[in-house]
Amino acid sequence: MRDGAKSASTYPYVILLLVVLAVVAYVRIRLLPVPLERDEGEYAYMGQLLLKGIPPYASVYTMKLPGAGLMYALFMTIFGQTASGIHAGLLLVNVLNIFLVYLLTRRLLDNNAALIACASYALLSLSQSVLGAFAHATHLVVFFSLAGLVLLLRSLECPRSPILFVSGLCFGLAFATKQHAAFLAIFGLVLLIRHGRLNPSVSPTALTRSCLLFLAGLVLPFVLIVFWLSQVGALEKFWFWTVTYASTYAAGVPLDTAIYNLMTALVKFMVQLPLWLMAIAGFVFLVSKRGNRNLRPFVIGLVISSILAVCPGLHFREHYFVMTLPAVSILIGYALTSVPHVMPPDLQGRLVPYGPAILFFLAIAYGLFSERSHFFILSPEEVSRATYGVNPFPEAPVIAHYLREHTSPEDRIAVLGSEPEICFYAGRMSATGHIYMYGLMENHRNAEAMQQAMVREIEAVRPRYIVAVNVDYSWLVRPDSQRAVIEWGGQYIREFYERTGITEISDTGGASRYYWGAQATGYTPVSESFITVYRRRFGM
Template sequence: MALNSPDRHYIFPWLVVITAGLLFGCVSLLYPFGRDQAIYAYAGKLLLEGKMNYLHVFDLKPPGIHFLFAFIQLIGGESLLNARIFDIGWQIVTAITVFKITGKITKNNIFPAFAAVSYLFLYYRQDYWHTLQADGSLNLFFGISILLLLSFRNKHSFLKLFFAGISFAAVLLFKYTVISFLPLLIIALIADKKFIFSLRLKNIAVFVTGMLTTAGFVIILYYFTGALKELIDTQFLWTPLYTKIAFETEEFYFIFKHSIKLFTHSAYTPLLLLSIFSMIYSIFKKDLGFEKLLIFSWLISALLSLIIQWKFYNYHFLVIIPSISILGSYGLSLIKELFTEKKSLYRFVLTAFILIFSILAFKPYIPNYLNIGDYFTGKESLNSIYIKNGFTTDSVFMYGKTIKAVDAVKENSELSDKIFVWGFDPLIYYLSSRHCSSRFIYNFPLLWKGENSEFRKEFLGAIDSDKPKLIIVANNDPLIYISGYDEDSKQSLKRFPEFDYIISTRYSFLTSAEDYEIYSRNEW
């Protein structure tokens, strides 16, 4: 079947977007999993085995990312490389959604293509730890919801509104703190003078019904699998407790410093300033139609989510990339219109913007492209590049050390054996294909400054009944960021004397693997 004219119109810019996605995304093919991705992957693996997250694996993240990783493993198996390939496809589709949304407020395909490429460029400048995160994965669902909200008005469609609500509820399953978009959307829908007031109220009701449909499905799923209480407790009791414990991120200076950096000298600054310009210009010109209010609301809610959660790690900024890419491109289109009679000046401004943007943002790509060259020329193996890429600057996590522990576990246990890692390294479970003997796949809920007596009682019961073949104790893994104590896991054992006693009386030291001590269960 021949493509119609509108379809042909999009072929070239979409090819540009897809090519950019492959060009930028290929650097992630050589990324290992960090601890976060290991949690999601292990939880996803258990979901595929019929075990529910929260009931059978404790994690503080909302459930959406666990189900996404279950889907990744369903189609690609337990492969770090296949997960990265999946993410490239996921982000390219997200970029195409960004393209479509930008096309609603600009006049040609240049600015939508620029927005889509900017999105991919900013996303893949992040390292292994900060990609394949919930904060970046939710952008596709958010974009779909925005696109449906933009298109339902052409030929009024309650069905599109309903699915927009479903899609936005899916966003919340990845990150609750973007809920501030909902009241902003309600304001935009009420202010939409295209429809009579009674129809505006119906539009809101249909969107909310879509959200409640998703929420109802989730509640039913967790209720009938016996995991609803654990879901509610984890998300609304233990997660707030953890955010209060998290070292440094609650401090005013930490928050202020990162806020200033975001607006003044980050890779996001050029697009963010252009976004602010587009908002101010639209307000000044009284050009605030529903489309622009909607996208402005997207940006505002993304920024508010950072403030609500008081988190400023690199991956938390992934939620702002789609909206600043769209509004930044719109800002450039406005500048072009302002300089209609001064094209040379506009070209100068555009060139300066691209240069500044590239200088600020391109640097992380250089070593990764060199790694790709080393891999394909046979100078380095995939595992050696995983080791090179897989570390944190403060050495809190090092893939090379983790893989040594994984090798030791494989050598001293069978696939059917259960193990327990006293530390924060769930990657050991995932890479060794061993199950954890408890739902607590990391130790800090058993240690944190707060109520954890019930957790400890449950944990000790699981250890007593499952009798893990191996217990791996981590050293040199600072827990202050997650437990509130300036100690590593080995030192923190004294805070849990009951478990320390189990290790000393029922287990014997077997071997060391880098920063991990491995103990084997006594057979007598």
Template sequence: MAIRTITRILPGEFPTPSTGLLMAALVLLVPVALMAPFYLEPFERDEGVFATLAQAILHGELPYRDAWDHKPPLVATWYAGSFLLFGEGIEAPRIAASASAAATCLIVFLLLRRMFGDRTAFIGGLMLGLAYGIPYLQINANSEVFLMLPIVASLFSYWRYRESRSKGWLIAAGVLAGLAFMTKQVAIWNLFALCAFALIRPMEPGSRRSGLKEVATLVGTALAATLPFFVFFAAHGALGDFIYAIFTYNEMFAREIPIETRVLRMVMVEHLDLIPATSFLWAGAAVTVVRLMSKRKISDGHLLLLVWLAGSYLGVKTSGRDFPHYYVQLLPALAMLSALALSDFAAWFQRSRLPLAPVAGAIVLVVASSVGWNSRVYASGSLQQAHEEKFPDRTVTEADLEATEIARYIEMTTEPGDRIFNLGRESQLYFLADRLPATQFIYDRSFWLDEATFEHALRDLRANPPEIIVDSLSIELVGARADELPPRFKQFIKEHYEYAGELNYARIFRLKPTPSSFGGDLLSTSFSGVY
């Protein structure tokens, strides 16, 4: 009876076009509704970096050459666009992120509709929308939420090519894959997944040449899509900075993780909150994977989703790090596979010998655990409490919350054209204070991997000393304090700055007021116990 009721409510095909439009509208609204409560949540570090880069772009400066990060440029471009559209507030990129999430859900809806019909399409789009509301994934306006749009659009275009045999769709798939790479480098694994599928199931069965031609087109057009970025930075004299950031430094960043840690993290989840929070997705996807693997022959659509899931998993895991927001890359694949499990449940149950009660009970248990776990964040009394619940590292979370007060002090004690330098990773200070960074390297992480970046930053600071230097290294990993930086930096501080005091987690140094005070033995007594 229950199964027949569900089938009537959500038939295999929408009865009228208006029903389809209504379902699509619901798919669009769900992620926006679930992400909107966190629009004004304090920025975390990654968001602070993107916001600072975007602010620099809007002031006519160039990413990598003038304000550096090791991620490709399109996320900062999203941020800059959001500031132009919605104003330079912390809510602007969150609005853009929810719009990107909604568009991704709609593309999943359209893809599944073509692959498996209306019912699966609606369930898949809805499940992805619900997944974007999982607060423990720390989505906010992080890079992955923008990454999913071109990645899923590439998958949709590739499937349209397989349906229509139109090379235009294949070219679009490659171009979108290239744009995804310029959003975050791990998108390359999803491109590899499309290439692998093309070789496993070539358009012309048994023709290896057909598969190789598909791969060549995908890779060639993806590379072509990235070419304008190289040309742009070369034309502005920043090609070396661009290549160092997104290739050279990332290779050093990856090598920082020992091989044994990499292997362990390939098969484990460090943030245990993610297990109950995402269990409804993993359970549904697991059911579909087991069912498909038990079949003698798998359809093209099913196989494509399985291969694409594998590519997404490698994208999450191959960096050697295990941050919660990395798992966003898995959401579309998990949602689509879960949709297949739910959509086919009625027919599967009728063929099986399992009693309804245990199966229904298992579904209720999984859904209840996910809803209950995630509702803890939504039920928080304030955005501050929600932020603390989402981000378990209390030291860093408190720093996010205290950044506004420090930024307000900087804004009140400097002029709009003044520059500052944050020695640490609290890059949101630049954005919140509305002050541009005084050096190309806006945070300290690169200093510990490549000393040349520290030397470059110190040259910038000596050439144009900023009005304020904020030392926020005290909240970093044990031992990563300014005291351990090369003596030349401490000497620079002693010569040119006076200690203004400590505010929350930050030690603040102000530029000495007169040029005559530069040089010599001018160590202020207020430096005692500081450096």
């Protein structure tokens, strides 16, 4: 292709990319103050404690490795300990991910495909179909995994030991952020082995050395985490929560529930349907006889490993699908740049190079229009409510402000519910490390012991305030749940605490109502979802 034709075909994609990036940046900046949801609250609270020198698993129990909490601590150091600060960190990571998608796709295909891919990733990773406005750990998994892949491909072209080690290190950091990343790390190792086996110039000894170097980088973060926690006396709890308990969570849900979870998540992709259809078309063309055989093993491997990363436990949370978006974006780029190869010759002159660009423009326009309410109209609080229903995320900052104003920094609070964001906003330590009630309500052999441990911790601390969350999603009580901790909570509060606040969440979408002091004492909630604040009686 002549340089003039190449510039002409590239120009529309550059314009589209700049427009998409501008819109995405505007939306992300507009939604910086969106209230933290509970996963974000967990990472934020853990990061806040880390900044105070308090290690994870000593005062916060979680089945996740501490990578996300450490990254949140970094975000808050740079941007401040607020929801906006955390989402500014997400914005930074998103920009880096877009750039890495560009680098990876350009290395695999060409510049046009790379421009299409990073514009696609920018929009898809913002979509509410994957809860894109919220700083889930999956965005961090994408960042470290993409960095690992880019470095790995670089090391395969120009063998250098430090690059290969750093590639493994990136995959190790992805795993330390979320264990689901193990499948992407395995994909990286398979790529390395495949390259060595197919390249006659790579001896078995050299391949073994390369694999060991990659694996050394891969396991280093986990080894350092284990060493760190052993030094601070938290290794036993770390092992229980991330291995013993996590294995019961990852064991999965019944098949009918798994299918329902998957279908519920996939239906939400309709808001970006044209882009997903383009990705499917790209995959079909890739595996066809006319597909790019050199590209096929890498992309198919990336697709499979990304899908497997979504599957542990068969919960299929919406934000898990963020890990599939790099592969999806590459396929979109491949599909559109392959259009000239599948068109009749008499149409190529009239539709190339602008035909694919027009298709891409229409797909982007459809996505922006479909999500216009979330992107451009709803306030940050309304976005939270529209996304998460009656979950008390918009109310948490108000409740936390009351707690902060009525306690000293040394006072402890207990949240009877799965709302760690309240502890973060209030800047007060929880009286118990059990920041989620879900594990206590699940039917497994450790549930009773976990409930008893939570009771002992709260009774030993005698928290200044207790926040009782009467929201179904904050407990997920099942028919087979053990309810001892619920019964204990009611009795303990009646004996030692007095009501000082009620927050009532409207069941019909109206504004929440807050009652404090004497107003709260005699008020009976009408809504099914409400949060009650209790203060310990003086002298008790």
